[in-house]
Amino acid sequence: MRLTFHGGAREVGRSCIEVETSGHRLLLDCGLKITTEGTEYPIGFEDNKKAKDIDAVFISHAHLDHTGALPWLDHKGMDCQIYCTKGTKALTRILLEDAFKVGKISHQHLGYEQADIKKVLNCMKRAKVLESGTFNSEIKFEFFDAGHIPGSTTVMLESEGKRLLYTGDLKTKETLLHRAGYTDFPKIDILICESTYGDRDHPSREKTQERLIDAVHETLERGGVPIIPVFAVGRAQELIMLLAKRSFGVPIYLDGMGIKVTEAALANPDSLRDAKQLEKAFARVSKIGGYKDRAAALRKGGIFVTTSGMLTGGPVLNYLKVLNKDSKNAILLTGYQGEDTNGRMLLEKGEIYIDGLKTKVGCEVKQFDFSAHDGMADLKELVRKISPKKIIFVHGDEGAVQNMVEWAGAMGYEAYGPELGDIIEV
Ligand SMILES: [Zn+2]
Ligand SMILES: [Zn+2]
Missing domain, CATH: 3.60.15.10 (Ribonuclease Z/Hydroxyacylglutathione hydrolase-like)
Structure with a gap:
């Protein structure tokens, strides 16, 4: 061979x-x-x-x-x-x-x-x-x-x-x-x-989950909006399962390709630990279908789970365009940020590119290892x-x-x- x-x-x-x-x-x-x-x-x-x-x-x-x-x-x-x-x-x-x-x-x-x-x-x-x-x-x-x-x-x-x-x-x-x-x-x-x-090595998953939940609560308590960038495959599903089990008193929104991927994962549930639980979580979150939904969700406020996970594109940038200056808001990164990505630049310099313009971000930024x-x-x-x-x-x-x-x-x-x-x- x-x-x-x-x-x-x-x-x-x-x-x-x-x-x-x-x-x-x-x-x-x-x-x-x-x-x-x-x-x-x-x-x-x-x-x-x-x-x-x-x-x-x-x-x-x-x-x-x-x-x-x-x-x-x-x-x-x-x-x-x-x-x-x-x-x-x-x-x-x-x-x-x-x-x-x-x-x-x-x-x-x-x-x-x-x-x-x-x-x-x-x-x-x-x-x-x-x-x-x-x-x-x-x-x-x-x-x-x-x-x-x-x-x-x-x-x-x-x-x-x-x-x-x-x-x-x-x-x-x-x-x-x-x-x-x-x-x-x-x-x-x-x-x-x-x-x-x-x-x-990775930190314990349970501790990472607790840290993220705490960060969401803290952001909401100070009147801010938690923005949770996720990869469409895997991370979006895991994060809505984690969040939908709890009551935050505000809507949880899912936006971007994660919606289509969740549907495909539910249609092929063999590799899922608990498909019923994912199904429940998916039913609980509000799915954003397009521009109008997004504008309405921004007016109402809540928790935004959205692609892309490294802020390189996708609806997360639409949210950040509106929410990036307010220090009460938080960007809670849920994965590794590759070199030369917006996410990496945010962690290292507190800046991101939105529509080609370099923007200084005022929100709190935290990273969580959900590898x-x-x-x-x-x-x-x-x-x-x-x-x-x-x-x-x-x-x-x-x-x-x-x-x-x-x-x-x-x-x-x-x-x-x-x-x-x-x-x-x-
Ligand atoms: Zn892989
Ligand atoms: Zn790989």
Whole structure:
């Protein structure tokens, strides 16, 4: 078996690993990376023949850093089955269509057409969690719940007498939205492990939840408006579940793509810890349908849960345009803020761009770690439990990957942290 790292190697973004067996070329994920210069795709597909030669793709979950290059490879001639869960397909549809729309509006050269998205979705073949399947009678595969976002999975492949496990993005601790990711795997020869948080741990989820609830109460008590920016997938659902259980005496609004994603998650509830509770929370929040609803909600006041999570676009900017000066208001960030995003600039300099204008923000700003990834201690626990022969760390920045490679090496594992384009024979 031979592994080629087309992306996601010592970086977070464009996850794409090729698994070559004696008869097949398979891809584990096929994502894109968004940088300040634009969109970056996996490397090594300059020759379209490479895309045409792919026999099957296995998708761990719907995030664009794992799916965003599918239409691009389709445009280059890839024509094969794409295995994923039903939940992943539903969310991939939403995210690919949104990425295409945003790309067109911002005049980006995407390298594919809308028809490619349609074809990709048609090629998606449903894989059920905990049910093994075979591809061309030679490759055995099985998907397991990853606890990361709705529909997310880890993927196990078996070929040539070797068993390979790819974690995708993983959360092995329970959250309000998801059960803990599955960890009772059979004997694994090769583990390809994400390492987003390979050099740091998360605070306790319960404490983070309490801190956020306290911040919402404090803001309301001083007559301010809490604005809670969320990622549409996962975070929006978790936050409305957290808030809707409590009584704040004001409406809770949900605005942006999180609405569509919640509907898709409820239609594919297998990976949810408690679909009934999400359904109740979704029924309780007021959904903002457009400009008029937004204006009415702003007049009435309340708690605003809205995309985008890093303030890079979406309705959150409409709210901030009106609410950013008042020191009674609070922006309660619920996740990691990427480099060169509005959210990062807000944390570091107290400024954001709204409609292209740099704006000094007067509201209180707080950040909360609701990460959907395992922290360093969780990753180490997972590696020890699986105890594979070989372990390869991906999906992490330089420091995070290096830290995990050194730790695993010291523990006696054969550990790798491949660079972009590297090939490893396993
Ligand atoms: Zn992810
Ligand atoms: Zn990812």
